[in-house]
Amino acid sequence: MKTAVKRLEPTKIQLTITLDGSEINPFLNKERNKIAQQIAIPGFRKGHVPAKVIDARFGFESIVSESLNEIIPNFYTKAMDKRKLHAMGQPNIDVVDMPESANSDKNLRFKAEVEVRPEFTLPDPATLTISVPNSDVTEDDIAKHLEDLQHRFGSLTGVDRPVQQGDFVNIDIEASLDGTVEDTQTGMSYEVGSASMFAGLDDALIGLSAGDTANFDAPLLSGEHAGETAQIKVTVNSVKQEELPELNDEFAQEASEFDTLDELKDSIRKQSLLDAAARQANDARDAFIDRLEEGLDIPVPAGALETTVQNHLRGMADLSKLTEEEMDSAKKSAEKELRDQMVLDTLTETLDIDVNQNDISNFLTAVAQQYGIDPSQFIEAVIKNGQFESAVVEVGRQKGMVAGMRLAKFIDADGEPVDLTQFLGVEEEDEAEESKSSTKSSKESTQKSDSVEE
Numbered sequence: 001m002k003t004a005v006k007r008l009e010p011t012k013i014q015l016t017i018t019l020d021g022s023e024i025n026p027f028l029n030k031e032r033n034k035i036a037q038q039i040a041i042p043g044f045r046k047g048h049v050p051a052k053v054i055d056a057r058f059g060f061e062s063i064v065s066e067s068l069n070e071i072i073p074n075f076y077t078k079a080m081d082k083r084k085l086h087a088m089g090q091p092n093i094d095v096v097d098m099p100e101s102a103n104s105d106k107n108l109r110f111k112a113e114v115e116v117r118p119e120f121t122l123p124d125p126a127t128l129t130i131s132v133p134n135s136d137v138t139e140d141d142i143a144k145h146l147e148d149l150q151h152r153f154g155s156l157t158g159v160d161r162p163v164q165q166g167d168f169v170n171i172d173i174e175a176s177l178d179g180t181v182e183d184t185q186t187g188m189s190y191e192v193g194s195a196s197m198f199a200g201l202d203d204a205l206i207g208l209s210a211g212d213t214a215n216f217d218a219p220l221l222s223g224e225h226a227g228e229t230a231q232i233k234v235t236v237n238s239v240k241q242e243e244l245p246e247l248n249d250e251f252a253q254e255a256s257e258f259d260t261l262d263e264l265k266d267s268i269r270k271q272s273l274l275d276a277a278a279r280q281a282n283d284a285r286d287a288f289i290d291r292l293e294e295g296l297d298i299p300v301p302a303g304a305l306e307t308t309v310q311n312h313l314r315g316m317a318d319l320s321k322l323t324e325e326e327m328d329s330a331k332k333s334a335e336k337e338l339r340d341q342m343v344l345d346t347l348t349e350t351l352d353i354d355v356n357q358n359d360i361s362n363f364l365t366a367v368a369q370q371y372g373i374d375p376s377q378f379i380e381a382v383i384k385n386g387q388f389e390s391a392v393v394e395v396g397r398q399k400g401m402v403a404g405m406r407l408a409k410f411i412d413a414d415g416e417p418v419d420l421t422q423f424l425g426v427e428e429e430d431e432a433e434e435s436k437s438s439t440k441s442s443k444e445s446t447q448k449s450d451s452v453e454e
Contacts, residue, residue: 015091015114020108032051036048055101060099064098068110088114088117091113096110097109118342123294125347131412132411135276135279135412142268167192171235173235175230182223204216210237212236247261284405292404304338345396345397351403
């Protein structure tokens, strides 16, 4: 196999692959044998028809054309591996030359245009010192948790007074455009100050009593005229205020499994520390990836970007009504996602990370359990839908990120070392050897999944 690469763009190449007769003959013979099993030709036993007879009866070029379905994917993959190219999409194939007969000197030659991952060099994670926010938990944090718990066990009591911030009101709303009523909602419950409805609603409500009405202008939130300024009429039906339970041992017994308020506070403090540590670990992950990308110009393949943007927008009711800001936000999000993926893929290769059978099984099992699906059925569906290779890639990225973060040094805002062991784990001495020994089984499993997909 001869290969030649022409770079069309920083993220797009043209790969030319040339194959001689000895390389394509096994595929041609496989196609001939398949035909021989399906036909009956006088003078020959079924399945034992000579190649020359098959070529003469069905045409040599037809045999080659049918065989291309296996030849092209097989040698395209080998050529990409040989050239250490990483595809970011499906190739466009163009067959340039084909042999005209079994004895022809003409080689099979085809070209593949495909977007590829750009080349860039990452910094050595071991040289990085990365700062992350502190994971402190204050008494104010504990008090906020207790207050949230109070609200969960609070009650609403009707009051005969004007509306105040934090009250719960029952209201009717009418929205009009140029005197035409566009929408009406009655008997709606609303927390004053939540700013969860029309802009200006909170200001309009404060000071009203039950039976009062107020008018104001605000943009419509949905529908055919979304974004247009409408005239809003709001009527207050009733006003209620929230009564919070007193913080004492009795409240602790009602709201939790603890007997005393002090025990409840201790529990909240411990959980808050765990949550803060988890947030710090997430901050460390994001900071680690950002630091790897710092100063690097990593172009994103246009086709892959368009596909990812469409995936981000999939499921939205009407794409034609998206604002320019919303489209720009979706594009930036997709660019960030693709750039992070390319960086993690490169890091995984740089650190020589292997993905073994247990890694994939554990990953797919965890995802299945997260969605309440039987793991064996989920794994079977992943293979059937051709998503097994995507799972392998995702596991590789996760392992690469963890391995890289283990090498880097993390400090908090005070310059103190940050211990991420509970999130990154500890690398076992024989982990690398075990991973390498199982690489073969992982590749075989991938090949099996490809076979099932075909």
